[in-house]
Amino acid sequence: MAVRLYDSLTREVRELKPAHKDGVFRFYNCGPTVYAPAHIGNFRTFTVNDVLRRLLDREFGASNVKHVRNITDVDDRTITQAKKEGKPLAEIAKFWTDKFHADCEALNCLKPTVEPTATGHIKEQVDMIEVLMQKGNAYRSADGSVYFKITSFPGYGALSRIKERELKVTNSAFDADHKDDIGDFALWKAYKPEDDGIVQWDGPKGASSGRPGWHIECSAMIKKHLGETIDLHTGGVDLLFPHHENEIAQSQCCNGTSFSLQWYHSEHLLVEGTTMSKSKGNYYTLDSLVQKGYSAIAVRYALLAGHPRKQLNFTLDSLHAADSALKTLRDFRAKLVTAIKEAAAPATSSRFDAAIAPLCDDLNIPGALGKLFTEVNNPLPTDQGVLKADLKSFDEVLHLIGLKLDEVKAKIPAEISHLAQKRWDAKAAKNFALADTLRAELTKAGWAMLDRKDGYSLEALKQ
C-alpha cells in the first residue's frame, strides 16, 4: 500500500518513493540537542517519525530505508550547560545522549540507521562552508565568523513563504553579530573566550577558529550519510523556519542540486493550551510521567492519539485515557490468543487490515486507532483460520503504531505484599471487618487489591 504524506513544500499529500535508482529511501529527521532531558513535546515528533519509519520499512523493506537522525552536541545551549556544570562539553553531551536513547527505547522507537553527531562532522561542515565562501554565497565578518548571504540564493523563503523584508528588524541576534543583512545566518561562529570556554575548532580558510552554526550541521551530515539529494526531511514545525529554510539554502548553493524532495513537519504538543518548552518550564519529561505510575507505552499512545499535523493538547486525563485504551487492547489480544485452539492456515485477509490504510494515508494515526477499536468491539469470529489472520493483522497494526502490549508490572514492596496476604487470609476466615480495614490501608498506601476466585493481584494506583 503506497505511503502518502503531506509535503510542507508543495502543500499537498504525495506518495513517498525512493528517487535514486538503488531503491533506497533516504530519510532525515532532525534530532535532539543534548543538554537536558528531552520533553514529551520533543518525543511527539520522534514517535510520529518512528511510525513513519515503520511504514517505510513495511513499504520498501527495512534494508531499503536509510533513516538518519542527528545529535546536536554543540550549540549555545550545550555549551552554556557545560559551563554551568563545570564539565567538558563532551561529558554533558554523552550524559544527555544516553538519556535520550534510554527514553527512546522505553517509548519503543526504532533506532535510526545512522545517528551522526555534529562534533563528529566538523570537517564536513568546514568543507561545505569553504565551498560556499568560494562560490560567493558566504562571507567572513569582522570578527572572523562566516555568514550565509541569503540574497545570493533566489530560492530563499520557498519553504516558509517568508520574504526577506518580512523579517523582524528588532531581533537582538542582529545587534550582537556582524552580519551584512538581517536575514543572513551564521555558518561558523568565531571563538569567544567568555562564552565558549575551551570549545573551538580550526575554522574554514579565511575565518577564525570557533564552532559551526546550527544549520550547517544537518546539511553536512545529510550530505555525508545520505548524499546531495534526499527523499524526505522531517522535523517539528518550529524547525520549518529558519532551520530548514537555511538548510535548503546552504545545501543547494553548495551542491548545486535539489536538496530534499519532500518535507514533513509534525505539529506541536501543547500543555494547558500553550507550547511546551524548557524556557517556559511547563514541560513534562518521560520520567516525570513514569513516576506518576504511567507506562512509557501509555505516553507513546497519548502522543500518537492526535493527528500529527494538528496541535495536540496533552493532559494527564489524556494519558489516563491512553492507559485504559491500552488495557482494552491487551485484554482483547489475550482473548484472541485464547480463542485460537487448532492448527489452521490463516485466512488471506483480516478485518484489522482496515486500520493500515489510514496510517498510509498521511499518517492518520487516530483514524487507524478508530478502525482498530471498531473491530476490537466486534464479536470474535469462530473460524480458526480467520482468527489466526486477525491475530497476525492485529499484531501488525500494533507494530506499525509501535504499541508494545507487554505490561510492565510495578514492583510490589514487601510490606504491601504482606498486608495483601493478611487481608486475603482475613477474607478467607470471613473476617470481613478486618479485610476491609486492610483494604483501606492498601488503598492509602497507593495500591489496589483485585480479588479473584483463586487469588488476587495488586496494582499501583495512579497519582
Place this chain on the structure above:
RNA sequence: GGCGCGGUAGCCAAGUGGUAAGGCCGAGCUCUGCAAAAGCUCUAUGCGUCGGUUCAAUUCCGACCCGCGCCUCCA
C-alpha cells in the same frame, strides 16, 4: 504586521456533498461479602457564528468571532 494550524459530545479525537468513527469519563443492568474485573446497554437532530451555492452542507464558497504556533539557533 507577515506566514501557518485549528474550533466536532463532559474530556480527547477521526471523518464525509446525502444526514456524525473511535477512546476516556459517566449512568443503568448482570455478576459479586466489600472493592474490582468481566459482559450487556445508554450517552451530539449536532460539527465556532452569520450568510451563500445545492435536491441535500458538519463537509464547498464568503465574511466574521475565538484559540494556538512560527517570524534568526525551540520537536
